[in-house]
Amino acid sequence: MIAPRIPAAAKAAFRSPIWTPLRPHSQWQRTSQLRNPHPSLLTRLPKLLRPLTQQAKSIAHGDKDYEIPERLLIYHAGTGRITFLAMLKLTALLMGAFFTLLVVPSYVRAEKPLQDTAAAAACGVVPMLFVAYSTAPFVTHMHVHLPAAARASPAVLKRFVAAMPPGTRLTLTTMSSFTAKPRCSAVRVGELRAAVPGTRFGLVNYVRDVEAEDARRKWYMYRAVRSFYVQDARARHQAKKQKQQQRQQQLGEKGKATATVVHTWIWDAARDKIAKRERAAAGSV
Template sequence: MTSLCTSLRTQQQLVTKSPAASMLVGTIGPRASIAGFVKPTKSLPWLLSIASSRMSWKLLEHRSSRFHVALRQLRCYAEASARRSPLLNEQQRRAKAASSKLFTERLEIPERLIIYHFGRGRVGVLAVLKLTSILVSAFFTFFLVPSFVMADKPISETVAVAVAGMIPILFISYTTAPFVTHIHVHLPPAARVSRPVLERFVRTMPASLRLTVTTVGPIGKPRYSSVTVGELRPVTGERFGLVNYMRDTKPENATRKWYMHRALGSFMVHEGLYKDKRFGKKGKVDGWIWDAVREKTQSNKT
C-alpha cells in the first residue's frame, strides 16, 4: 500500500511539472509487478526530453505560421504605390478622349467659322493675275534674254529686256500680297453650344480670340497667317492705301529659321462685302462676326 501511494504521488508530481510528462504517464503508466506498482523506469527522463523537444518545435512552427499570416496581412493592406500603371493611364486617357469626342459631336456650331470671303470671282482673277505675271517674267528671262545674248545685242538692251521681264512679277507681288481672301475664326467649345450662346460670346469676345487670315502667295498658292484679335490694328495710308490692317511680326520672325518666309504683317480687308449678314448653315459666311471683330480692333488703333 505504501509503494502504491508513493508511485501515485510521484506520478502526480510529474503531471504537475510538465504537460508532456502527464501525457506520457497517462500513456505508459507505472510499471506493475508482483510486489505491486513500482516507480517508472529510468528511460522516462529520455522520453520526457523527446516530448519537450517536439513541443518546442510545434510551438516554433505555430509562431512561424502566425508570423507568415501577419506578413501576408501586412502585404495585403499595404499602401498603394503613388506611381500609376501604364494600363490605368491609357484607360483613363481613352475614356477622357471618348467623353471629349462625344461632347464635341453634340455641339451645334463647328469649331471654325468663315467670317470673311473676298469672293470666288475676285480670288480667281487675283490668282490668274499672279500666274500671268510669272509666265511673262519666265518668257522674258528664259527666251528673250538668251536670244539677245546670242545675237550679240548691246548689253544695255539685254539688261533692259531682263528688267522689263522682272517688273510685272515684282509689281503684282508687292501690290497684291496684302489682299485677304478668307478669314476664319476659331471658337472655343463653350461658344459652340447654340447660336444665342455664340452671339453672347461674340459681343464679349476676348482679345486672345484666334483668327486665320488667308492671302495669296507669289505663285498663287494660299498663305495662312494665325493672328489674334488683340494683334490687329487699323491703319491708313500704308502701301499706297492698299493696307488697312497691320500687326507686329517681330516676335514671330524671331522664332523662324533664316530660310523660311517672313511673317505677313500687312493685310487688306475690303469692307462692306458681307455687312451684317447671318447664315445658319455650315460653310456660309458669318459676316456679322467680322463686323464685331472690326469694332473690337478699333480699341487697338494707335
C-alpha cells in the same frame, strides 16, 4: 526456394529513369496553358480597358455635344476675285520666266545693245515684282477659333462676340507672293491695328507686329505676314448674302449640299473692337 529480400533503398538506387511513369497530359491542356497563362488577368482586362474606351468615345464624339463648330468662316473675299488674282499671279510668273529665260539669252547671243537687253529683262521682272508686291496683303479667307464656352448655342455665341476678348484667335489666309499658294497667319484680335492711310498705295488696312514671330523662325523660312487687306465693302455685301444662304440652309432637303455660311457679323464686331481701341489709344495720347 526462398528469394532474397532486397531493401527498398537499393531498389530506389537501381531504378532507371526509363521506368518512371509519365504524368498524362492531353494536347489541349498543354496548348491552353501556353495561350492562357493568367486567366484572371484576361477576365480583368475588359474592366481595366473600360475607362480608356470611354475616354476615347468622349474624345471622338466631343464635337457632337456642341451646336457650333470650333472654327467659323467669318470673311470670304469672293471666288471670282480670288481666281482672278491667282491667274494674274500665274500669268506674271510665266511672263517673267519667258523674258528672263528665253528673250534675254537670245539678245545676249545676238549681241544686242545693252539697253535693249536690260529693257527686255525689265519687261519680265517688273510686272512680276509689282503683282507680287501689290497682291501679297490680300486676305482671301478669315476664320475665328471659338472656345468651348462659346459653342453651346447661338445665344451664347452672340454674347461672346459682343464682349470679344483681345485674345480671340483668328486665322487670316493670304496668297504667296508669286505662286498664289495659300498662307495662313495665326493672329489675335488684340494684335491687329489699323494701318496708316496710304500704306502700300492704299492696299493695306490692317497691320501687326511680327518681330517676335520672325525671331522664332529659322533663316530659311518665310517671314511672317505683317500687312493685310480686308475689304470692308465686301463684308457689308456678304451680310445680305448670308441671310439668303441661311434661308437656303433651312429649306434645304436632306442629301442635298447647301452653301457654306459666312458669319460676317463676327468680323464686323471684331472690326468695331479694333476701331474702338484705336480711337481710345488716340484719345489717350
